[in-house]
Amino acid sequence: MRPVVPYVTAALLFGLGVYGVLRRRNAVLVLMAVELMLNAVNLILVTADATVRAALPHAGQVFALFVIVLAAAEIGVGLAIVLQLYRLRASVAVDEVPLTEPPAGPPAEQAGRATTTGEVTR
Amino acid sequence: MTGADVLLLALGAVAVGAGALVVTTRHLVRAGLYLVVCLGALAGVYLVLAAELVAWVQVLIYVGAVVVLLLFAVMLTRAPIGASDDLDRPGWPAALIGGGAGLGLAALLVDAYRWTRVDLxxxxxxxRLGEQVFRTWVLPFEVLSVLLLSALVGAVVLSRPDIGRRPADGRGPARADNQGWGAKDRAGGRP
Known part of the structure; x- marks a missing residue:
């Protein structure tokens, strides 16, 4: 077994995940790209478990299991946030989310300030 | 090149190809289905690498649960069924950073491992894994269960706007449907 093959696969998958996170506007697609990155890390862990002789047997595979559980938790909370965002804004485009605190006031004033100061960049 | 190498190459090519389609396709639903192909190919890679339990957990949790959750999210956000043009930002920086990260890591790992071979x-x-988890790694395992519980509670609280609704506290007459977003924003934006 040549360990370089799964290692290079994992590196390319990680690069694809980074590209997807930076490129996509839709929040669900961003989460899918995050899943790609987590899977690349899992593949690195399992391959390292097969190639590196460690003191504890199968530590890499145990860590891969832990990362899978973390990914499940992450996707649950992430989708809750995405659905809440959709409920509030009727859109899941991540570059339309205002990152600053919305000014307290009536909604008309909020909309006016958002457009004049350019907080909502389209 | 042994049989394991050929299998690893083929499954890795399938995984990378499907992953590229996930981040480039213009159909939302197809992105989820390509993700199934990618994760399934990775489960095959795990099987070749003799990580049986991880492979089946991957099939169960990723292909079974995570992708279904993602497809639920695609449907609940009323995504268009056909191709949509507004999924992408113009992305030379993304291609630069993603390609740099992927190819840089690949070059690093190729340089580290060359064409050596190890035994499976x-x-x-x-x-064996259960023995390790419940003997050496039992404390992280328990901490992970607490994390899952808190993630569950967090998801429930996030998705119910009637929990944690504040009365109007001098910050102005915030709308009722805006309350959850504002509370989250304040909590996240505070240094």
């Missing part, structure tokens, strides 16, 4: 390890069956 002992299979990571459920018995």
């Amino acid at each position: 390890p002992t299979p990571g069956t459920a018995e």
